[in-house]
Each structure stands twice: as structure tokens, then as C-alpha cells.
Amino acid sequence: MTGTRLATLVSVFLVILLLLEPVAKGERKQSGPENLVRPETREGRQGERKQSGPENLVRPETREGRQGERKQSGPENLMRPETREGRQGERKQSEPENLVRPETREGRQGERKQSEPENLVRPETREGRQGERKQSEPENLVRPESREGRQGERKQSGPENLVRPETREGRQKGEARVLILHPIYAGSHELGLRRFGEELMRRGHQVTQVRWRSSKTSQVTSPVQVVTLSPNNSDLRYPYMHRDGTFHPPTAMLWERPRRLWQVPLNVFSVVGAHCLTLLGDAALFTHLYQANFTVALVDVIANECSLALAHRLGLPVVAFWGFSFQGGEAKAMGVFQSPAIVPAFMSDVGAEMGFRERVWNTLMSLAESALIAYHLSNTDYYIQRLAPHVPLSHQLLREVEAVLVHSHWLLDHAKLMPPHVQYLGCIQCGPPAPLPHPLHAWMNGSGEAGVILFSLGYTGFEASAVPGEVMGAFLNAFARLQQRVLLRFNPALLPTTPDNVMVMDWLPQHDILGHPKTVLFVSHCGQSGMNEAVYHGVPLVAVPIFADQGDNARRVAERGLGVAVDKTEISEERIYSAITTVLRDPKYRQTARRFSRLWKDEVEAGESGLEVAVRWVEKVHNHGRLTHLRLPGAHLSFLQYFAIDVAALLAVVVLLPLCLVHHCVCRRCFKRELLGPSGMSSKLKVN
Secondary structure, eight states, rough: OOHHHHHHHHHHHHHHHHHHHHHHHHHHOOSSSHHHHGGGGGTTTTTOOOOOOOOGGGGGGTTTTTTOOOOOOOOGGEEEEEEEEOOOOOOOOOOHHHOOGGGGGTOOTTTOOOOOHHHHHGGGGGGGOOOOOOOOGGGGGOOOGGSSEEEEEEEEOOGGGGGGGGSTGGGGGGEEEEEOOSSSSOOHHHHHHHHHHHHHTTTTEEEEEEEEETTOOOOSSSSSSSEOOOOOOOOOTTTTTTTTBBBBBOOOHHHOOOOOOOSSOOGGGGHHHHHHHHHHOOHHHHHHHHHOOOOOOEETTOOHHHHHHHHTTOOEEEEEOSSOHHHHHHHTTOOOOOTTTTTTTTOOOOOOOOOOOOOHHHHHHHHHHHHHHHHHHHHHHHHHHHHHTTOOOHHHHHHHHEEEEESGGGGOOOOOOOOEEEEEOOOSSSSSSOOOOOOHHHHHHHTTTTEEEEEEOOOOTOOOGOHHHHHHHHHHHHTOOOSSEEESSOOOOOSSSTTTTTTEEESOOHHHHHSSTEEEEEEOOOOOHHHHHHTTTTTEEOOOSSSHHHHHHHHHHHHHHHEEEEGGGGGOOOHHHHHHHHHHOOHHHHHHHHHHHHHHHOOOOOOEEEHHHHHHHHHHHHHHOOOOOGOOOTOOOOHHHHTHHHHHHHHHHHHHHHHHHHHHHHHHHHHHHHOOOSSSSSSHHHHH
């Protein structure tokens, strides 16, 4: 009896779970047309003017006979323009054609503006106009921010807003106007995407790059128009910034703290406020960007959801740039599921073939990663709700990007399931090396058969003054014992003495040096760009990861046989010397690197380079707008729905409930028979 009741209770619990799961999830459809009209919220409101949703297309009979009624801004108005002629002074309805014919409004002083996109983002120009009748702009159709509790449903005015760039000037000529948007600190991504922008301009497009002032900001000589922003930090409310808004990356902390996800200081996320308030709260900036008439936004999406919100307000389709292997919280938010059993979590330092203990560790890291990205997105959503309440929230903005350009190659990443709109580029800056300056070229050629070792700790998180003295001492002592010449990227002023075989340069052409035939080894922090360049040119590595994804990269370098890894906590003269000599003396590392280089270059010669692939996708989005057919259809599903756990629960109930009932009936009959005995009398009565 106890087992039967327990099975029955389990079945009932599964039924309750199945019924409550959609409610707990808040399972309101995000992108369907029904959200535009929400008819369920209109019931009982007699005489209320209907919104211009798609249902108006199929119920024209409800409009007949309503003489003098102000027409709704629905699609049916597009078919009856003749009813508007001659109505002088009549308040224009926000019909879709008004969105694409702004040139017909020029010069009409004092005329009430049609529902152009700037109205979406300049609510401050409307303050104080009490009683003003709002135009039936597309965003008014959904304005879910006025309906509290509808999380994630802040839709703009339907899909047509994302495909309006073809109405902008220049589209007829095939000329794209690309807006590059970075997070508040982009590091090497700023350099790479500017190089990408220069290629777009060479092909006849126009490019504007919006960057942020940091301690690494320098003068730019480029055909790309560069706009430099800085937040207002006069009251020092934001950490890691001066009063003038100049951002200083905490490079010293990167050496002091272990390379773990939970070591990321939470006050780093407070700079999201500086980023969002400047991008979304500056009306003059928006006006400048809107008047530039961009057609595509190229967004570096690492911690940059407010740039997605800005692109949405401008009505631009988005091509996302991801500067790492495609894993982590943003990838999950974009609807790409990655099982922790086979896909290493961000900053987990594990490989693809994991044992039980590594799978446990990777699962915990995946959960920590999800918690961290949820915290970040909640901060971002606060500012989006405050500054642009009609714009969707971060998860939806991430899911709605038209393409994701991943700055990595499958040679350097683990195979994983990807939707077709996620494209691995390889390396956008890789190609034939340019000739080196004569003094440097002569120095490298003078290295003889031993060759040259290149040393660089990167750009994004590197400051020479932040590197501990004992670390650089260990490297220099190890280099002094080598036959090879060493080209060291560092501040010469911080190294009063250097070995005879070492040349120190504050800046050097890394890509071109790696492509030089005398380069035999790259001692690197193992950032994504440097790793791409080394493997593309067939140079093995000694990886010394410092922070973020560099540990994951170093693990893949070691697994692929492209080099060895040295943890920053293990740096010593002997450890560095041993790692370098191991790679130089064992030919397998050089052979593997050259093989990977041939594979990579064969792909480029037979098809397209990474730069050409990136250009093709930007042009595709520019020419065709939304590419929703390439997205995963189940991105909106909950965990229970994605793995069909709700279906499994239903099937379990369907199977188990009848079995439990049968078992209960049979057991009850058997118990009754045993109680009465063969003669029909109770066995206890017989004993008595």
C-alpha cells in the first residue's frame, strides 16, 4: 500500500509540474504578431479604439460605416491613400509608408512630425506637453512597459522596423553605411574592427566607429570615421575611470588575482551604467547617429547590450562580432545551447574530452558563468528600461542579431553545434606579411639558423608597468640562456639591462613578424588574435595565460600539439627555459603548426579569407535585412521544454497512472482475500 500511494503521489506531482511549468516560465510568446494587439487585454473595453495590429487586415468589415472616425494606422491604410487627400491640417497617422519617405516631409515648418525613429528615442523632447495626443507610432502598438509584469515583452513596432534600412539614402547604390559599436573597453577588438572597417571602405562602403576613451587611446590615421566617447565621471562615481571619463583597465589586478570566474570583481559591472547612460541618454549623440543614415550596425557584443539597444532604436539590423571561441553566457543568451558535458565553459580551462571530475567541474563553472551573465544582464536591463522603455530587454536583443561573426577557427576550437547564422571567420587581420622596416628585417636575418623568438603579452590587458619585476626577470634570465635571438615587446625604460640576444621594442608589427621565415617560436599570453596569427603562419607557441579566455586558449594549444602552456603562478627562469627548449627541440610542435597553417591557407585559397567572409555577411544583412530563417527556432524555450522534460513528464503520467491504478486494485483484492481466508471468514475469527 505504501508503494502504491507513493507512486500515485509521484504521478500527481508530475502532473502538477507539467501544468505549472509554463506559468512559472512566464510563457508569453515574444515575437508573434499577436503581441502587437494582445486581444485578450482588450475584452470588455467597449468602444475602445483598436490598435493597428495585423488583425485589422482581416476584419475590415468592422470599419465600414464609421464616418468621420479617425483611421487607425494599420496596414489597411496603405490600400486607401485616396481617403486622405484634401484633408488639410488633419493629424497624420503613423502609417508604415511615413517611415520610409522622410524626404517628403522636409521644409514643412511646424508640421507635426510623422512617427520617425527619432521619436522613439527622444522622449525628453515631449516632456511637459500635457494632454498632447500621441501619434499612433508603431511602438505605441506594443508599449508593454505600461503593462507591469510583462517581463521581456518590450517589443518595438514589429519586424518592419528591423528591415527599414533599404529606405535610407545610398541603399539604391548598394552602398552600406556601417556603424561599429564597442563596449566601454574594447582593447584589441578596436584595432581589429577598424581594420575590418577599412576593408569595407575599400569596397565602397562608409564606416563610422564609435569607441571609448581609455588609457590606450591614441590618434588614429584611418579612412574610417572614428568617434571617441567618454562618460561623465566628474563625481568619480564609476571605478577604473578618471574624472574626464578615461577608462583605465585594472591590469595590475590581473596579475594579482587567480584566473577564475569568481575572482572577477563585481564593481567592474558598475561601468555598465557609464556606458548605457552615455549611449542611450544623450539625445545629441542619437541625433548625430540617426542623421548619418546608417544601414547596418556591427556590434562587438561582449558586455555591450546597450549598443544593441541603440542599434534597435536606430532601426538597424545587427551583425554581432564575437572575439573569442563561441561559448559563454552571451552564446547561451543567443539561444545556442552548449552541454557542459562536451563544451568547456568560459574560463574553465578544461578540454572537450572530459572525465567525470572534469564534467562536474565544468558544470559548476557553467552554472557560475550563467549566474554572472544573469547579474550583468539585469544591470543592463535596468538602464534599458529606464532610458529606452520601448526597446526589448537584453536576452531578446541578443537573440535577434542577424549574424554572429566569430573571430576564431575550427582548428583552434572544439567542434560544437551551431546555427547557420553563427559564422567562424578564422582571422580577419591574417594574410601575407608586409615587409618589415629595414633595421628590423636585417636584425632578424642575422639570427642565422637558430632563428628569432617573439615575446608579447598582448594589448587588451597589458601594461608594462603592471608586470611584476620578478616575472620579467625570470623571462630575461631564461632568454639569456638561448641561442636564438629574442624580440621583446615591452617598455625599454623599465628594463635597464637586457641580454645581448634580446631586442626590446615598445611597439612592433606582430602579424608581419610571425609571418617572417626566421620566426621559430611565439611566447604569448595566448589571446585570441595572437593565437590566430601564430597558427595561421605556422609558428608554435609557449602560452602564458594571464586572464579571461586565455587559459581556455592555452589548453587548446596544448591539446592540439601546437605548443605548451605555463601558468602565471609557475613562472620562473627554469620553468620558462624548459618550456621554450621543449618546443624548439621537439619537431612535432613545428610540424603540427605548419600542418595547421597549410590547412588554414588552403581554405583561404580555395574560398574566402576571414575578412572576405565578414564583408560578405555585412553586405548580405545590408541588402536583405532580417535573416530570421537562419536562427534556431527554439531559442525561446525553457530548460524543461528544450529537453522535452515536460513531454517526458506527461508520458510518464500516462504510463504510470494506469499501472498504479491496476496495481492498487490488484493489491486491494489480494489483501481482502488474505484477510477473509478460503472459507470467506476472517482468519482471526478462526483462531479465536
